[in-house]
Amino acid sequence: MKGLLSTLLFASVAIHPAWSVTLSVSTAGGNASSPLLYGYMFEDINYSGDGGIHGQVLKDNGFQAGTAATLNAYAAVGGTTLSIDTANPLTTAITRTLKVANPSANSGTVGFANKGYNGVPVIAGTYTTSFWVKGTYSGNVAVSLAASNGTIYNTVTIKVQSTSKQFTEFGATLPVTYSSTALDNVWQVTYDAALATDSSLNFALPQLFPATFKGRSNGLRADVVNFLGDIGGTFLRWPGGNNLEGNTIATRWAWNETIGPVQNRPGHLGTWTYYNTDALGLLEYLYWTQDMGIKNVMAVWAGHALNGDVVTGAALDPYVDDILNELEFILGDTSTQYGALRASYGQVEPFTIDFIEIGNEENLAGGCASYASRFTQIYNAIHAAYPDITIIASTTDTACLPSTLPAGVWTDIHYYLQPNQFVKLFNEWDNWSRDWPIFVGEYASTSDNSGAKTYWSDLIGSCSEAVYMIGLERNSDIVKMASFAPLLEHFDLAQWSPDLFGLDSSAGSLTGSTSYYVQKLFASNKGSTIKAVTSDSAFGPVYWVASATDAGTYYVKLANYGTTTQSVTVKVPGASFGSASLILLSGNPTTSNYPHSVSITPTTTSVSGSASAGYTVSLPQYAVAVLVLKK
Structure with a gap:
């Protein structure tokens, strides 16, 4: 864009008290815009993930928090x-199970929720829905969705x-004909204690899945993915984020512990205070992007944890090999060791x-000083094996990068800011x-x-993001991709706000923020x-960018970052x-949008x-x- 458009589109960020602006859009020439921008x-x-976009909606179903596991998500039914129980593990990965002891009378309908x-x-x-059971029993088991007051929405008998x-x-299917806005519904299993x-x-x-996207087994919630897809984005960066790095090296996101049947996934302590079941694992991310028809931006661990621990040089080699194994699992044919493993799944x-x-x-977090050498070591290994993959460095800070970046490398930059x-x-x-x-x-x-924390996006903040995005789009010959973060929150379980959209456990709670x-x-x-x-006016308070499709449709994006109508x-x-x-x-x-109280949406x-x-x-x-x- 530099040359053709930088003179015509030079930006002044001062906010002028303009009341009217006239724009003239040229039909000639122009610069190619990145097709992957948003x-x-x-x-x-x-x-x-757990409790959000991943379809399985029962909490602590594998007790993967280990010694920190609790029964807070469970309730006894019928006096049990x-x-x-650690004496009866399901697998070497799921080492804790739920022991349900009958009441002393050993009769009646009993169970758990x-x-x-x-x-x-x-x-x-x-x-x-499904569950595993151990113990001598012969008879019917009822699986129900129920209100906290005991009202049964529907039951299936197994x-x-x-x-x-x-x-x-x-396992079984469980048809439900009713949608509930209550926040205290339960899934329960009951059976005859005498049997x-x-x-x-x-x-x-135990597992419970509402409809999943594309009907995938162990898939994503269809309603959440459809709501996400309505945005129209072109790529997904995954699996993080801080959750990739881990608070320690031992708690980093390890791809090979997130594959295979869920009963063989031990889970891990995530970065954000809670344990991840890793039911949303490597294959689920890949199906996510494949089913949505969007590109993968896969992040790989680079030898640095958030506590400042760093692995460099020869000590990093096993982790580089692990990256190559992950790529072989994803990209290799069935003649390769890890390609064959993928096929077996x-x-x-x-x-x-x-x-x-x-x-x-x-x-950040003590990673800068060694990143240039770690980046080069990992880049060389990936590029030698997969020269067509575009590599992205995780910072744009030149103090942390090699003195000369290899040709074709992109760099990443992150901003969490006030609107002004x-x-x-x-520009x-x-x-x-x-x-x-x-x-x-x-x-x-x-x-x-003023610097006060925003819990949920409002129009002032979202308008400032739009101004910034107009600047990105004007320069989208060189700004290749951009993504708002974080993406999603479970409203009453969040560690970070604001987020792009959210939900809770009530029907119809999917809520888009103004952003x-x-x-x-x-x-x-x-x-x-x-x-x-x-x-006829400088930028501010009105900002703009114009683009055109090959078919001749023109889009003129506008933002009024000011207090008067323009x-x-x-x-x-x-x-x-x-x-x-x-x-x-x-x-x-x-004003912000909240669950069941959305007041700001686009009009046409x-x-x-x-x-x-x-x-x-x-x-x-x-x-x-x-x-x-x-x-």
Whole structure:
């Protein structure tokens, strides 16, 4: 973009008290815009994996917290006594199971309930459920979704024949015709105590899945993925984030412990205060991107944990080998050791990896001094084996990078800022070297302009993000990808806010923040070529960028980072359009969207005018909009 557009689009970030702006969009020339500009960043934070996008909704189902495991997610039914049993492991990975001791009378309907992640979602549709049981029992077992007051939404009866010698798995489908907004629903198992020859039964790894995306076994929640997909992003960066690094080397995300049947996954202590079951593992991430039709940006561990421990030189070699093994598992054919292992899990065809990021935020937590050598060691190994994969360094800080980056390497940069700070960065990339590609891997407005923490995005913060994103799009010849972070939170279990969208355990709780709708406006309305724009006003308080598709649709993105309504007229001399519409996000600047109380969403209206005379639109304070012009 430097040369053709930098003069025409030079940015001043001062906020001028303009009342009207006229823009003239050129139909000639322009610079190619990155087709991958807007995407997603995910790590298991805020119970966004377990308890969020992953479909399994029962909490602590494998007691993978080890000695820290509790029965807080469980409740006795019919007078049973519940305990965590280490003497009857399911597998070497799931070493704790639920012992359900019958009441002394040894009669009546008894069992246990699981409360989920602050409630079990009850959503109309067909669930799948399963559990393992050990102990002598012959008879029916009822599996139900129920309210805390005992009301049963639906029940399925499973014929169980189990012994005390080994665990046996049982499962069924559970149709549900009712959706509940309650936050205290439970999943429960009940049976006839008199039919249990032993005085107790052991249950292991209970599971409950609502409908999964594409019907995948151990898959993602279909409703959550569909809500995410509505944004229109093009890539997913995974598995982190801090959760990749681990608080210690031992608690880093280890790919080979997240594959295979879930009963063989031990889980690990995540970075964000809770244990991850790792039911959302390597294959699940790959199916996630494959099923959504988006690109993988896979991060690999780079020898650095958040406590400052670092592995370098020869000591790093085994971890480099581990990365190559992971890539062989993903990309290798069935003649290779790890490609054959992948095939044994049901995925014969290799996946595709286009991007690998080496580490995460290696400029922080004591990682900077050794990152150049660690990056080079890992880069050389990956590039030699897979020269077509684009490698991304996890920082743009030159103090942490090799003195000369290998050709084709991108660098990552992260911003968590106040709104005014984002606006000041509007023209950050205007004069950046066109030989240095950028990935803005994480960004969000996380506090107001006084510095007070923002719990949930409001329109002022989201508008400032839109201003910054307009700057990214204007420079999207060199800014290749960008992703808001964090992606998702379970509302009452979050460690970090604000997040792009969230949910709780009630039906209909999926809630997009104001930033969610900004992301959707920008990702879903984007041309392939950035067009030059001339104006009768400098940037501020109105900011803009124009793009066009090969088919001749023009998108003009607008943001009014100011307290007064602005009138904007857009002309496209020499063009002709059959329709014009404005997609507008506006409202009370300090209002946020909350579960079951969403007040700020985009509206679409038709706009009169012509390409030569112009299309005039009104932008309220802190509004974000896209003018769509179609032939």
